[in-house]
Amino acid sequence: MRAFARFACIDWSGAAGERQKGIAIAACPTGDAAPQLVGTPGRWSRVDVRDWLLALADEGADMLIGMDFSGSFPFADAGAFFPGWASSPADxxxxxxxxxxxxxxxxxxxxxxxxxxxxxxxxxxxxxxxxxxxxxxxxxxxxxxxxxxxxxxxxxxxxxxxxxxxxxxxxxxxxxxxxDGRIPVWPFDPVPASGPVLVEIYTGIAAMAAGLPRNRTKVRDTATLARALAALDSATPPPLARCDDHSTDAIITAAWLRRAAARPELWQPAPPFSPTLAAKEGWTFGVP
Structure with missing residues (x-):
């Protein structure tokens, strides 16, 4: 199992428009240093994020990056993404x-x-x-x-x-x-010996690992953020200019990813996970 030097979470958004208030990125190194926001939350565009990732690829950054969206659609339940559509993709x-x-x-x-x-x-x-x-x-x-x-x-x-x-x-x-072809995406690609790797994450999993209740995983105050990070053995960043849940989702999940990356069972989930299933439906990192 590979070790990483840095960890990041991209809280993503599918909303209309160029600049997205729902996009925030946080990153942290190994150890217990507080995750820090990258750029300005609410000012990122999806194209900006793409270009940031491509720069990491050019740099060969030793970073594990969680992306908060699903990398695929359901397939196994119906034997197709879009049953009845002749052009329904195979993977x-x-x-x-x-x-x-x-x-x-x-x-x-x-x-x-x-x-x-x-x-x-x-x-x-x-x-x-x-x-x-x-x-x-x-x-x-x-x-x-x-x-x-x-x-x-x-x-x-x-x-x-x-x-x-x-x-x-x-x-x-x-x-x-x-x-595609610039940054490997687990589990569609094997994890390389070096360079950045993308994984699908669900910020709710990170929040619950930090002790937040299942039905109240959004954090909008500094005291709750500090408690959540402490539960993940992480220091707390300086007070945020805006303690919105997009920023705190990214910060908490980056800290969680730093710990979760060392758990072998998360890289090799139990059946019915398989290479065949992964190629079609992908997988959420953090689900064993």
Whole structure:
């Protein structure tokens, strides 16, 4: 199992527009130093994040980076991402390519045209009471990993409500396609001996590991942030200019990732995890 010198968390956003108040990045070295925010929260664009990651690739940075979006859609439950669509991709990399190609004319790594595509739309729950016939009702389809997490997951096909992760995941897939070949993404790629590595993370897992209740994982005050970081054997950063939950999600998760990276079972999850499943659905780092 490889050791890393630095750790980072990207709290991502699928919201419309160029600059995203929901994007924050925090990073920390080995040891117990407090994670520090990178750049200015609320001023990042998705393209900025892509370029920051490409710079890390050029640098050969010895960094493990968690990205807070799903790297793929459910596949195993129905034998396809989009049952009934002849162009439904065979694996996650082909899915990234399909999303990025269909949405290629949209700026800011947006993916609205993919959701509006005649063959994709029936699989999503969208605003305005538009639920496609293939959405499946209820909470929607889930990946295998989402049935294993102690946190409360949401279907990637759901684009409605505060807990929806579909928009972030679709824009994240465009990011992954544009990074493909420059930074390995576990578990789609093997972990290299050097250089940066990306993993999918869920900030709720980190928050619960820091002692926060399952239904109250968002931190918006410095005292709670300090307690959460102490539970992760981490120092607390100086008072934040703005103690919003995007910044604290990134800070807490970077500290958690520093500890979690040393746990072998998180790099080799138990069955039904397998290379075949990983190539299609990916996996959330932190779910053994």
């Amino acid at each position: 996650a990399r082909a899915l990234w390519a399909l999303v990025d190609t269909i949405a290629s004319a949209e700026p800011h790594l947006a993916a609205n045209s993919f959701v509006d595509h005649a063959d994709a739309a029936p699989h999503f729950r969208r605003h305005g009471g538009r639920e496609g016939h293939a959405f499946g009702g209820g909470t929607g389809r889930m990946r295998i990993v989402e049935s294993r997490t102690a946190a409360t997951p949401a279907s990637c096909f759901n684009l409605v409500g505060a807990k929806q992760v579909g928009k972030a995941s679709l824009t994240g897939m465009r990011l992954l396609r544009q990074l």
